[in-house]
Amino acid sequence: MLGGVETRSVSPVFVGRAEELETLNEALARAAGGGGSQASDTVGEPQALLLGGEAGVGKTRLVEEFAARAAARGAVVALGGCVEIGADGLPFAPFSTALRALRREMPAELAVAAAGQEEELARLLPELGGTGARRHDEEGMARLFELTARLLERVAADRTVVIALEDLHWADASTRHLLAYLFRTLRTGRLVVLATYRSDDIHRRHPLRPLLAELDRLRTVRRIELARFNRAEVACQIAGIHAAEPDPAQVDAIFQRSDGNAFFVEELAVAAHEGCCTGLTDSLRDLLLVRVEALPESAQRVARIVAEGGSTVEYRLLAAVAGLAEDDLIEALRAAVNANILLAAPTGDGYRFRHSLVREAVGDDLLPGERSRLNRRFAEALEADPALVPADQRVTRLASYWYHANDAAKALPAVLAASVTARRRDAYAEQLRLLERAMELWDAAPEDVRAGLRPVDYTESYPPCGCDPATTPLRYLDLMAEAAVAGRFSGERERAMKIIRRALSILEDEDDPLRAAWFWTQRSRLVQALARGDGRQELVTAQELLRGLPPSEVHAEVLTTVANWSMLHQPGPEALAAAERAVQYARMVGTRETELNARLTLGGLTLDAGDVEEGLAEMYEVKERALQEGYPYVAGRAYVNLPAELESIGRSREAAPILEEGAAYARKYGLLDNEAWVWANLSESLYHLGRWREAEQAALKVFLRGRNAKPQGSGALCLAHLALGRGDVPEAGRQLHAARAAFGTHDPMPQQWLPMATIAVGVAAVEGRILDARAELHAALDAGTPPGTRQYGWPLLLAAATAEADARALPAAAQGRAEALERIRTAVKALATEAPVWLAHERWVHAELHRAEGRATPDTWTPVVTAFEHLDRPYDLARVRHRLAEALLATDATDHRERATELLRLAHAVAGHLGARPLTDAVTFLAQRARLGLTPESERRPRTDPAEALGLTTRERDVLRLVADGRTNRQIAEELFISPKTASVHVSNILAKLGVSGRGEAAAVAHRLGLFRSATLTTRTPG
Template identity: 55%
Template structure:
């Protein structure tokens, strides 16, 4: 538009910054090699951040990198969400054209939130799901573009960034793994006061290994000399250098301004005030140029040429010439595409706006607002609502500002920019009392129609309570939960005669108190239920019943919840609450299965998964895959569970919902473990953990799976670490049975492995309590088996005798409440009964035969191998017939093959020890390479150590052992230490328990 405009005020030579350029070049080299990096360059205003960025980006482009530049803008409460990212993507689209469009293909509706020219935005997507998907798809796009080329994403003035931009950047930085992407961002360090939101963000970024932070210092005297020489075209006199260096203190921008003042012979000399110095530059311009500069200053950080033409009321040619003068004087500069203008430095704009009278600023803001209302195409579509809201607010016209602010808030919500929506709505509350009532109501009604606030019922009044509802939701989604709670309390005080809206606020409170771990949410649901009980069907009523049914499932599962879930499904159908209806269907399916109507429940769950995947239902529908997979797993239908989970995980991954994919993968890994596909489970676990955006709760779920694998492999220390990791992330003031029972089972197994039978009993009491909750049979049966097996293995230990009968009775009582209508549960019940008979010293052979026959019908190789081991043990112990020995041998060989293939070390050790004690070969004659080990050899103990261990198990002290074996107490102590080391025992009791369990004292 202006052609080439040269300014003599700016140094044509880039001065200094060799260390910083070296750091940037090194980061670029690493990005070129496929190691993504990010650098944050900080420094005071005017120190030279932008000039450094320009120099580096020019060098990067020369080296073949694709550069995308985006800058943040100074706006305030009406911050433009994602502005620098949108600008950078637009820059990429200009450079890459069809290639970028091809990379975006199929995701235009989501990415249009960042780049509106891609088309219409997807509608109807739940907020949290949509935001997660937007972030994930943005990262995938950048990764794709940086796969075969180096991409430099440059973001300027991050101190002005809106919160949504900071959060997207945080997600991107964590997602950097393998791509040729370099992020370079600048910020004003002197603007970061103690409560500035960028301060904690930078601290968070800096902890990442891919991030480096640079602080740009002021120039030294020698560098100021070079800068002045470049501007003057000759070396500066020492007196001039002294004056400039002293006044500028090495600030590069100040040096240029001082040099300009001197070169142009400013009548006032060098001003003591930088503001005055900058204004002198502006006041030296022709009057018409000054007027345009002042108007541009009020327009924002960057003003479009067409908008400026409308507000200045100048003809196009006249405005171009005016701008040419301002650019030549180094006051303004054109944008990259030449369609808009900004001040060469923000300090210059700040000086100009500071010189405007308040009335002058509000008058100019009104002119900008009127121009934009008359022709919305004057600015980009994603900026339109926010800019208009800002202009009208600054024009001090509440009646015009409120509708604009509400519209901007609705637009921010549509782009998943919840923090900015919250800021705007808080501003709307400031304006509320200064606006006529009818206009307020009409504004709110339009806002509700545009998705600003929940439409609780038709013909919403559009009153102040509706505004509070909108702010409350925005605050919750922006993680400002305390503010949302306060707004809800205020609304409830004003809703005495409106039970439906009051019920809605109670449900909002339910979400908040749960998120804050203040309560399990039942009081809130109960209040909402009372309010809607006698009202006609509504979406709110459907939501209340849906969450009530789900609450029962999670916290107090009982058959009575089935009726609540059925009512919820019916209400959702009647009121058209489709998304809530999917959640209600999930809950009803779960309750139906666990009430004994298995196939009907599974059919209902499959019907949900068969729905078409749409923007509004993706997250809840995909979670249905996880729910169906876990239901199938609990029924012992592991292969079906794997097939379902693999399909759901793939869909979630393709749809850009990594957290949901990891949740489903947690279920997939569990079923793979039980199918004996441990290597596949390892891969799934690593895949789940490797995804970006995985929540703490999902990581806890994956930690449970890793603990389960470690436990089965005998890696007990790792199992403990993984359990602690899972427990720390999921144990809250209101624990859920599905977690406590699963963790309780593993804790019992660990205690049993350590020989801590008293701890086993204590853990059982804690986990089971009064009874195992309804619907949690899949967790209850394995837990009871671990406890029963621990009692059987502890038989013969003196410490286990007191309390044994009570423990056995406790397990039997818990079994009475557990259903057995599923083959897996029936098989587990048989195994528990057999272990309890063994504990009581009775012959359990018949029960073990039944258990083996039952488990042979299942898809559970480890469970079957365990049952075969126990049957073999019973045959060897109680049946002395040759055919029993032959049967036991075959059972042990089958079990050992499975344990060896899986890598189930504890089970394999038990098998080999039993075989050794019974002199049963684990290989057929043509397979044998060595005789089977004796029990002592299997334990790795010498004959003397066996003698010592036998006495340890009898409760003897080192001195008593020494007296009985005619050795010294010191020698006895050495033997005990060696025994514990070989057995991996932490104490004498544990060593004795291991020996008893493995039959080391039986001939």
């Protein structure tokens, strides 16, 4: 409407900023992969920049200049600004605006990048589709953040994209959290993310301050501080504004007056041009008001309305509030735009102040009554016609207007409605703030208003507590419950705990055990999250409150929480009983997701109790049901727990593919902590399967994916096991220290303290500290080895028994050895051996105890070797073969020497492929001492097949021959009359035993060793 009006005070010449612009252009080039925005052979890397500076220093102008140059180089530029409504930031506003711009510029690319996750991503960009009902949890916000990061990486895979977010000082908490997440996790894509903020607004308690401190510690984030102009730059700016060389005296006066602030230079230059330079007031803020006050009264009135309406006010909303005839309104706007006070909004359907400093000056000049009156008029206009503002802003803006109108009756329901919108967008921090505002308004709102509110409309975080949420009035306790959960989900745990304490205090005077039990359950979770305990006593209190009450959703949730807690802390009959009751109650009250969650726990506890196949069948079924019925939380948990249970009974080969599938699933749905647990469990399975290099890579991914410390503790333990196996004792000690720090001391679990004790015993034993090794063992056993912990207990007892055997010759070890060995024997009796792997470990521990007592013979070790020959644990098999060879060589029988030679060669081959230096050294030393050669027999005696030294079975030898000939799995299957899946399994085994990563390397090894004289080195693409 007024787009043709000229603005005189903005210089058409871009002044200064050469160094800052060079930094931005350099970031653009690095993102593009070395020059250019289109796809090239060089892969770009994401760039993160923060641009700070005081108000008016020229941040926006610099961003505009950079954006124009980036666009000229072919980059797609998407701008987004933080929207201030009163004192409220609109959740995710800058990201929504930027994504909307990307959708306009790259519709096809964005659609492809968002495919399959439209419902989740619609929380940022509603145009992608509806945000249906779903489970809210602590992973919700992180899930949205992860999916957003992946979306941006995909969109920027082939073309450079610049995301510029302005006015971060106004950002809501969710926007700040998302930006921090992107800066920490973006790893691929031709992407530049630039955010600006006012440095002079960041006071000591400003919420942006901690984020800036955090980002300063990231090496991937560059921070630019925009300084004021020097005198020469001020002169250039004035010359650009006036289109003429300025008078030096005038430049001196303006430079001194503005102190180089670009915006104030503009204001002073215009004032000088209009002849009022000598009449300036003492305050530059007053200078801004002088220009407003020079407008006609109608234009001043419109300016005051725009100042209170938000960062941008839509034309139709402005017309409704102003109450002017359309011609009069247009004339008032024309006067304000001509005076360069207001500008047409970039979207084209509204008006904003040319600079926020002017808006703040006008807003600060409003009288308190005038401010509340304007907010009331905005609210009334918006209520009368919601279409006056964009759909994704209506509820939040209406809540803000009514709140600042000081009308509790209208503000309470509006604020509650806004809290629901925030929750649906996973903006839990904003939901918490709005709920706290609702609690503030509660007593001021009339009784009839409160009586008309219903829990079903505004709460969903906790189950109905003995009443119908559709007919029962909303209670203050309902708000507290919703706020407590919002605080937990947003990471504001202290605020959530404060709310829960207050709620429990109120409930002391009320007979409402269901609500009290629910709050105690929430408190248990917070106690654990805040590292103030294990949460057990809080759960006991919740259970006591429910005793004797009829079934309810609260029962199902509390019992499921108790069962999950018990599975991790105190597995056994009581935990199993709690899981059974949880499933029963969930079925009775019809909470399907809770039922599946409880059944998953029940399956694991059933397996731990000894019924392996029934427990596994239950867990497999829950995983499939969760996938089919659309419960990502339960499915993600199943991808962690099911393989963990398979690993617990030694079925690593079955666990590994499920974990690989789980990693892809968790990444697709943004289940970060689930993915971290998956990688930790996969690392453990790969370690046992002899795929150590892959195990190390999986463990390292734990640290890249997880937000919480405990998965990282498990990742550190995996790296510690690998370090011990490779002989890097200092690294094992460092990783053990990292694991202890990650797990902490407030919430001990057997799956943590037993593996840590195993590493500690191993490190102490290698360093010759047998007394320390014993102390670690005793401390772990004193803490307990409850049912279901055999996968952690057996390695600990084995490490302790091996330490005692290795220290048999140490004088310091003699005293106390008998007691230590007896303690190990007693602990052995308490551990289950229902799986072949643990039966093999029982024999191994007994063999080490015999060795510690000097009683080991070939008959001691032969059954151990036999047991491990039927398992997929090449490293363990190599270790026990070494021990059997040692026992055989202790005799003088000739046939024993031949058998020992064969065993040592096999052990040496595996140790060499794995990089297990201590085992390699031990085997080499024993062979040298016995004057045995470890050279492959194929080079010494032609009658021996070198494939045997590599541990290959007859079938694997046949498969390797075909692999070396370039056959695919399907071709191998057809020739050997086996299934393609079986052929694939054989190929995986061969790669592990050869210590290679691919079929081509396997063929090369076969050729080098002369295994198959006719083999070629042709590698074909698998069909």
